[in-house]
Amino acid sequence: MLPCTTIEGNTVDEHKSPYTDFGGSCNLHKYPYAPLNTDISVGELPTIEGNDVLLKCTADGVPTPTYDWTQNGVELSDRNKYQINEDGSELTILSITKHEREYYNCTATNEKGTDATGVFIDVYYEPQTGWPLCEVHVETNENYIAEGDFAELTCKATGGNPPPHLEWYNNSEALPECTSTTDDNGDVTETVSCWTLTPYDNGKMYECKGKHDVTEETPNCFNEEFDVKFAPLSVWLTGYTDTARKGDRLELSCVTDSSNPASTISWYKNDQLITDDDHEEIQDEDVRDGSFHGNVTEGVPPSEPDGCTTSLTGYSAPVVEGDDLVLTCTSCSGNPTPIIEWFEDEHKIETGLGDISNSPGVYHGEITVQDLTLHLTYQHHGQRVRCESFNEEFRMENDRVISNELILDVHSDTYAERPPSESSNS
Known part of the structure; x- marks a missing residue:
């Protein structure tokens, strides 16, 4: 037999229809049957905490079924929270909360029996107030934070469905993550950024930003300002x-x-x-x-003058005519290498000069030493001998360093042995 259309306008199949055929292909008559094809329709899912949620239950059956609602097997009796229409086919949950994120069951009943179905109402809600929470841990061997220490920045939130997205930022640049986890119960979500501290981190406050599906706001938190000790690079x-x-x-x-x-x-x-x-x-x-x-x-310090004086040594009065008197002139340390000149009274001495020797001096300069040999005669008596040191950078008279002056006391034999002219002059 081909399917027929009932007076209600429904198309039925004789092998599946709860109708009786009295001889005509469409001469069908109803007879009672238990509810079947029970279904619950809900508005937009998941819903957001605080919204009203409307659940509609439908079922086939003769006579028309009535409907009852339960939550996890418990009848919904709080009429201030749950509103049910006259035939029970519609359930409205007023201002749903995260605690009402449960299974809801609808049971269709008539005199022939029952049929039930259920639906899970997923409720989106934000994490607990005050999220996210920023924490800092630094592995250090001192009682202060220093360059080279290892830092972990933890950003966490408790609760929330779905779990929130947490991320650390340096201004607008996202920091690399070490870990990002949500515990098995979905209660705590945390993300960790970690690195070795450098001078760049000193005085820095890094920001953790949170995002969640139920809000367009971006809650955030900051670490305490880093006080990173570091030495000068140069x-x-x-x-x-x-x-x-x-x-x-x-x-x-x-x-x-x-x-x-x-x-x-x-x-x-x-x-x-x-x-x-x-x-x-x-x-x-x-x-x-x-x-x-x-x-x-x-x-800023100023420089130091050396305070040194050229010295003339080797003389011990008196000396004797005919002896060789060896005098030594020692300069102070200088740069460039000092030069020595010898004088008798105001006349420069050009003979009797020994070799020049140099040795390291203070301030990374050099000391110059030279001997002068005088073959003493009576004419040297009373003469003034000195040496002066200078260098190429300091040739002017006021740049010369003058030694102590020696006045020679020469003891000699009788004047009779001298030429008459010299005796008379003496």
Whole structure:
């Protein structure tokens, strides 16, 4: 038999229809049957916490079924929370909460029997108030945070369906993740960024941003400002050009790269610590802002005059006519190498000069030493002998360093042995 259309307009199949055929292909009559094809339709799912949710239940059956609603097998009796229409086919859940994220069952009933079905109502809701929460852990061997320590920034949220998305940012740039997890119960979601601290991190506050499907807002939190200790990467000594002249005031500046805390400066000369004295003065340090929220330190000392005098040695009065008197002139340390000149009274001595020798002196200069040999006669008595040192940079008279002056006391034999002219002059 072909399918027929009932007076209700429904197309039925004689092999599946709860109708009786009395001889005509469409002369069908109903007879009672239990509910079947029970179905629940819901508006938009998942729904958002706080919304009203309408559930509609339908079923086939003769006579027309009535409907009952349960939640996980428990009858819905709170009429302030649940509204049910007269035949029970519609259930409205008022201002649904996350605790009502459950299975709901509809049972269709008539005199011939029952049929039931269920639906899970998924409720989207935000994490607990105050999310996200920022935490910082730094692995350090000191009681402070320093360059090279390992830092972990944890951003977490409790609750939320679906779990929120959490991400760390440096301004608009996302930080790399170490881990991102949600526990098995979906209760706690956290993301961790981790790295080795550098001076760049000093003074930094990194931001964790949260995103969730139920809100367009972007809640956030920040770590406490990092106070990362770091040393200066370099130190510069400035103020010196190619050469400097004795007597000049030479100001040297020592400038550090940025550091946290601000660097202190100590001055050394030939590995000896310089302190304030008559020749050297350490000026106050100047500290100013540097890169990475650190500080730049600058200190300035003047140079030191050597305070040395050219010396003339080898004479012990009196001396005797006929002896050879060897005098030694020793310069102070100089750069370039000092030159020595000898004088009797105001006359330059050109003879009797020994070889010149040089040796290392202070301040990385050189010392010059030269001997003068005088074959003593009575004529040397009372003469004034001195030596002077200078170098190519200091040739002027006021640049010369003059030795102590020797007045020769020469003991001699009788004057009778001298030429008469010389005796009379004496």
